[in-house]
Amino acid sequence: MVVRREDYRPPAWLVPEIALEFDLDPVRTRVRARLTVVRNGAHREPLRLDGIGLKLRSLTVDGRPASHKLDKSGLTVKLAADRATVETAVDLLPSVAEQQGLFELGGVLCTQCEPEHFRRITFFPDRPDVLSRFSVRIEADKALFSVLLSNGDLRAAGDSDDGRHWAEWCDPHPKPCYLFALVAGQLAARTDSFTTGSGREVALGVWTREADLARAAHAMESLKAVMRWDEDAYGREYDLSRYNLVALPNFRFGAMENKGLAIHDAAQVLADPATATDSELDVVAALVAHEYLHNWSGNRVTCRDWFELSLKEGFTVFRDQGFSADRGSAAVRRIEDVRSLHAAQFVEDAGPRAHPVRPDRYTEVAELFTATVYVKGAEIVRMIRTVLGEAAFRAGADLYFARHDGGAATWEDFLGAMEQAGGASLASFRRWYETVGTPTVTAALAYDPGAEQATLRLSQNPVHPPLPIPLRVALFGAGSGALMAERLVVLEAAEAEFTFAGIGELPALSLNRGFSAPVRIKAARALDELALLASRDDDPFSRHAAMQDLMLAALRDPSSERGPLVEALRQALGEGALDRGLLAELVSLPPQKLVGEGLESVDPGQIHSAWKALRRELGRELEPEWREAQAVVAAGPGAKGARRLRGVALGYLLASGADDSGAMALREFEQAETMTEREDALRALADSDASERTRALAAFHRRYRDDPRLLDKWFALQALSARDDTIETAPRLLAHPDFTIVHPGRLGAVVGAFAANPHAFHDPSGRGYRFLADVTLVLDRSDPRGAARMARSLNDWRR
Numbered sequence: 001m002v003v004r005r006e007d008y009r010p011p012a013w014l015v016p017e018i019a020l021e022f023d024l025d026p027v028r029t030r031v032r033a034r035l036t037v038v039r040n041g042a043h044r045e046p047l048r049l050d051g052i053g054l055k056l057r058s059l060t061v062d063g064r065p066a067s068h069k070l071d072k073s074g075l076t077v078k079l080a081a082d083r084a085t086v087e088t089a090v091d092l093l094p095s096v097a098e099q100q101g102l103f104e105l106g107g108v109l110c111t112q113c114e115p116e117h118f119r120r121i122t123f124f125p126d127r128p129d130v131l132s133r134f135s136v137r138i139e140a141d142k143a144l145f146s147v148l149l150s151n152g153d154l155r156a157a158g159d160s161d162d163g164r165h166w167a168e169w170c171d172p173h174p175k176p177c178y179l180f181a182l183v184a185g186q187l188a189a190r191t192d193s194f195t196t197g198s199g200r201e202v203a204l205g206v207w208t209r210e211a212d213l214a215r216a217a218h219a220m221e222s223l224k225a226v227m228r229w230d231e232d233a234y235g236r237e238y239d240l241s242r243y244n245l246v247a248l249p250n251f252r253f254g255a256m257e258n259k260g261l262a263i264h265d266a267a268q269v270l271a272d273p274a275t276a277t278d279s280e281l282d283v284v285a286a287l288v289a290h291e292y293l294h295n296w297s298g299n300r301v302t303c304r305d306w307f308e309l310s311l312k313e314g315f316t317v318f319r320d321q322g323f324s325a326d327r328g329s330a331a332v333r334r335i336e337d338v339r340s341l342h343a344a345q346f347v348e349d350a351g352p353r354a355h356p357v358r359p360d361r362y363t364e365v366a367e368l369f370t371a372t373v374y375v376k377g378a379e380i381v382r383m384i385r386t387v388l389g390e391a392a393f394r395a396g397a398d399l400y401f402a403r404h405d406g407g408a409a410t411w412e413d414f415l416g417a418m419e420q421a422g423g424a425s426l427a428s429f430r431r432w433y434e435t436v437g438t439p440t441v442t443a444a445l446a447y448d449p450g451a452e453q454a455t456l457r458l459s460q461n462p463v464h465p466p467l468p469i470p471l472r473v474a475l476f477g478a479g480s481g482a483l484m485a486e487r488l489v490v491l492e493a494a495e496a497e498f499t500f501a502g503i504g505e506l507p508a509l510s511l512n513r514g515f516s517a518p519v520r521i522k523a524a525r526a527l528d529e530l531a532l533l534a535s536r537d538d539d540p541f542s543r544h545a546a547m548q549d550l551m552l553a554a555l556r557d558p559s560s561e562r563g564p565l566v567e568a569l570r571q572a573l574g575e576g577a578l579d580r581g582l583l584a585e586l587v588s589l590p591p592q593k594l595v596g597e598g599l600e601s602v603d604p605g606q607i608h609s610a611w612k613a614l615r616r617e618l619g620r621e622l623e624p625e626w627r628e629a630q631a632v633v634a635a636g637p638g639a640k641g642a643r644r645l646r647g648v649a650l651g652y653l654l655a656s657g658a659d660d661s662g663a664m665a666l667r668e669f670e671q672a673e674t675m676t677e678r679e680d681a682l683r684a685l686a687d688s689d690a691s692e693r694t695r696a697l698a699a700f701h702r703r704y705r706d707d708p709r710l711l712d713k714w715f716a717l718q719a720l721s722a723r724d725d726t727i728e729t730a731p732r733l734l735a736h737p738d739f740t741i742v743h744p745g746r747l748g749a750v751v752g753a754f755a756a757n758p759h760a761f762h763d764p765s766g767r768g769y770r771f772l773a774d775v776t777l778v779l780d781r782s783d784p785r786g787a788a789r790m791a792r793s794l795n796d797w798r799r
């Protein structure tokens with residue numbers, strides 16, 4: 001059924017209070033619910049409660065049996081008074097297959113209620129604009145379910161007869177039912193505590209299987225860090241006496257922000273520095289942060305309906321990006337975030353599944369959890385901050401939280417608070433929520449030396465309607481490299497001109513600094529101009545963008561002049577004061593996928609040859625510099641960046657074919673003290689023709705074959721190899737004795753990785769496509785959802 005945004009009506013009945021009692025049993029769980037319902041406004045509509053898969057045992061209104069109508073999707077009760085107590089008792093079978101409502105996962109009973117699965121637990125108006133105070137009593141067998149968790153504060157617990165025990169939880173903050181959660185099972189906790197800014201103690205727990213406890217430390221550390229960060233950056237304190245995070249193997253949704261009780265997929269949240277790389281640890285921290293940050297953006301202030309999903313998701317992604325930026329190198333984070341925006345959102349926006357950040361219709365809510373809703377939503381929030389400035393943005397966020405606390409809001413509410421705090425109209429920004437597709441901004445700069453004036457001409461495409469596009473711009477002296485002007489311009493119309501006075505020298509144009517707007521830029525710039533910016537631009541993001549453009553020019557036209565690129569790289573590599581992580585980004589070649597981005601059609605084989613040739617050439621040209629970079633010491637606070645640089649340099653050295661490079665990589669691999677360095681060395685070898693390759697792969701396999709995650713990585717590195725024979729070798733990995741379809745990540749590690757390796761997947765013989773199709777068809781028999789996901793590798797087929 002199609003749901004339309006324009007059909008929104010406020011709920012006819014509100015439920016300010018709900019008391020739930022769970023009699024837990026894996027084969028028959030009984031749920032009793034007591035709802036206080038209140039008529040919302042003057043109307044005579046009956047009370048409608050959603051419910052699916054529930055066996056109704058009893059129903060009373062104000063203590064008396066009441067007539068009601070039961071159908072496939074819920075029940076309807078006519079109520080005479082404006083307020084009533086409705087009690088139901090239902091039986092349900094916790095499912096094992098679908099992770100919806102209450103289900104069993106590896107012996108643990110847990111819940112997933114977002115978006116519309118609370119109706120599989122009890123009869124309730126299952127929509128985000130109905131907010132209730134929850135109290136929850138759980139009773140279960142003590143031996144099977146030693147730990148009983150729910151949202152909020154623990155009020156009481158005790159033993160009952162027959163080896164059963166119980167716990168009572170109370171959440172004082174009204175919340176929509178999609179944030180309800182329950183976890184019961186044999187779990188152990190890593191505990192800690194956090195003192196909030198106002199001096200309250202919060203008990204923290206990261207719950208896992210006993211055997212995994214040691215790997216929960218990083219999640220705990222990340223949790224404490226983000227709790228502090230939200231106080232510092234947004235003035236948001238945690239509001240309960242405890243926060244629990246549960247890590248469950250094979251939890252399908254990655255993670256879920258239930259109030260005070262986040263649930264995470266164990267594989268994505270448990271990580272220790274011995275077996276995880278720097279970037280994997282960063283991803284864990286970002287995920288923990290994301291779920292925690294929802295406590296305010298999503299939980300205290302939720303969404304009016306699912307069309308507003310991006311209000312909580314886009315804003316929360318923006319907030320978790322801020323946390324990650326403040327924790328490491330902000331420049332590197334921005335470069336990475338924009339890279340993944342390009343890879344996921346720009347592609348989605350250009351394909352058959354393109355949709356606005358706030359869609360107007362859906363057939364299934366699950367369709368809405370997309371890159372566009374999450375990351376383009378975050379970019380819109382970022383533009384608003386850019387336009388308003390830090391202080392006004394923060395005041396606007398404060399106002400938004402204060403005004404809508406305990407309620408369900410819309411993007412209009414968010415913009416309204418920002419407008420009021422900023423004293424500026426954001427009316428035109430509403431279009432960003434409604435428009436589909438990625439705008440292209442075309443820029444041309446004219447210079448009048450007599451008048452010492454530069455004129456920047458900007459136009460946008462498509463223009464129906466024109467979007468407000470905030471672009472941070474700077475002009476550098478093309479000869480001197482000096483910064484001559486810097487300013488924020490907002491392109492509001494289809495085209496506009498901006499003039500810069502006092503420009504004493506031919507200018508080089510630095511545009512969309514910091515990626516201030518999520519657009520593609522078309523600006524004809526000579527290689528010299530790019531090279532100047534790649535060496536001198538003081539905005540790290542734009543400096544990186546200029547270097548990437550230089551590299552793209554070299555990749556797209558192999559006969560183009562290489563001098564400016566080589567010089568810009570040499571200059572960066574010689575800059576001692578540069579953050580090593582940023583340097584690593586600056587000197588890295590763009591991913592092959594990016595080379596074809598924005599082109600009507602691509603030739604992955606040709607891109608691959610050009611890419612390999614350029615890497616070899618740069619490896620040779622700058623060999624002494626790579627050797628020096630490879631030897632940088634990776635210790636102390638900047639170690640992460642230094643490790644990254646070493647890895648990139650090693651890749652170039654191997655690509656250069658230098659005689660000793662294979663041995664060097666093998667030594668690095670064997671003596672590495674971190675997984676980051678070990679994996680970088682192995683990747684460089686896996687990509688190369690060096691004779692040490694086989695030895696390193698075998699050693700890695702021997703050492704880590706008992707760790708499924710690392711074994712996945714071992715498979716993936718081979719399927720992702722830049723070697724020309726990957727089209728032959730990758731499909732053969734399915735015959736390896738350690739390949740199993742039973743382990744959930746393994747198929748992705750081979751076939752998913754292979755499909756993400758353009759030169760192999762798009763082999764002109766068509767064998768890559770056949771391989772994917774064959775595997776997808778087999779998978780479809782047992783896991784249609786997984787098969788559908790796998791088929792998405794073909795999304796790009798038109799090009």
Ligand code: 0A1
Nearest residue numbers: 114115253255256257366369
């Ligand atoms: N809200 C969660 C992720 C999530 C998305 C979809 C779900 O069901 C279809 C469940 C959870 C988050 O943003 O972290």
Ligand code: ZN
Nearest residue numbers: 290294313316
């Ligand atoms: Zn989220």
